[in-house]
Amino acid sequence: MPAPKKTAGKSLLVASAVLTTVSSLALAAPVAQAAPSPSGSPSATPPVRMSGLGGARLGRPGTQVDLAAGVPVLPKDVTARSWIVSDAESGEVLAAHNAHWPLAPASTLKMLFADTLLPKFPKTQEHQVAPSDLADIGPGSSMVGIKEKETYTVHDLWLGVFLRSGNDAVHVLSAMNGGVDETVADMNAHAEELQALDTEVVSPDGYDAPHQVSSAYDLTLFARSGLQKKDFREYCSTVSTKFPGETTKNKKGRTTRGTFEIQNTNRLLTGDTDVDVYEGIAGVKNGNTTNAGATFTGVAERNGKVLLVTVMNPEKSEHNEVYKETAKLFDWGFEAAGKVEPVGELVPPKNAGASAAPSAGVAVGGGEAGGAGRAGVGAKPVTSAAAGGGGGGKVTALAIAGGLLVLLAGGVFLINRRWPLPDLVRRRTRP
DSSP: OOOOOOOOOSEEEEEETTSSOEEEEEOOOOOOOOOOOOOSSOOSSOOSSOOOTTOGGGGSSSEEOOOOTTOOOOOTTOOEEEEEEEETTTOEEEEEESTTOOBOOGGGGHHHHHHHHGGGSOTTOEEEOOGGGGTTOOTTOOOOOOOTTOEEEHHHHHHHHHHHOOHHHHHHHHHHTTOHHHHHHHHHHHHHHTTOTTOBOSSTTOOOOTTOBBOHHHHHHHHHHHTTSHHHHHHHTOOEEEEEEEEEEOTTSOEEEEEEEEEOOOHHHHOBTTBOOOTTEEEEEEEEETTTEEEEEEEEEETTEEEEEEEEEESSOOTTHHHHHHHHHHHHHHHHTTTSOOSEEOOOOGGGOOOSOOOTTOOOOSBOTTSSSOBOOOOOOEEEOOOOSSSOOOEEEOOOSSOOOEEEETTEEEEOSOOOOOHHHHHOOOO
């Protein structure tokens, strides 16, 4: 069993870059309980004691919500073992169900992987894949189709991680980072920095492993932190693109390298036979393994409100059930926002603890928070058209006018309240 994590910080100061006031909120933070290891048949009931980080009610088993007058009733057919609905900007938790239950996370853990490693390598950096890079990938893993001795850019690899949930791409990036063990250590350290204290990383790709767990609360923290990064926003909102194929030689000895199309496996972003594209969706990550069942964290914007929803392991076994339940919780959240009293909140990273309050009207800079110094604030969801020979297809880039940024300055967690989403997404409406 992993050792219990450290006691979390006791205060939080959240400030909006476009508001003229700063609000502070003191949070009680009990010591997190040691996370149980996942099994092939997870317990049907949550632990008696769970972490109360973010608010004491979030540590209680069962559904936590304040259904005051005017607040819509929660959907009754949500069967997930654990879920949480939160405001991505303010951090308020609107409702939750077993939010701190440590469960197998599947590939939603790749959000932490990306948030940890994205700042380390420029997207133009190239890497030739060695056989050792692809060693020890779990049987039955989702793959994007990386080949040994082929060269890929970091940009290619991250598209493979986000769109196809490629464990092969994760292992190549881990090799670039010093190996799987080093990457796991980095991820665990970053999880602790984010105060994701229900999480224990054993495999960087989310593949089932003894003692590897996370919670709906922690997965939401990973998404919220990752979405502060321009590249993270771009990758998690990319619908489809061209991925480098294998290099071949023709009869004259000339080498060519084609491409093949990959599509995002997030069905609220791409749609499916029984799931519509969700109005305002912009990511972030899905997963599915034997131990975890189906897991998903999504972010969507409607009428200026940005919500995060995480759903873990629906008991109902219908096709795409995790997306259907997520959509229902999004619908409830958008209807309840501004009416429901929060039952807790998402805590900030440790290094964003409360200190001196900033002056009113502080502007958020254009750099990438936590990134490698690349400028720019807009994310670019990408859809690639079919390519004609040689190199690359026609790409339609839909720029986002503003970005959801976090500025860690003076120990204060600053959030830009506005996060417009791409026109392509905003135009899509449900029937």
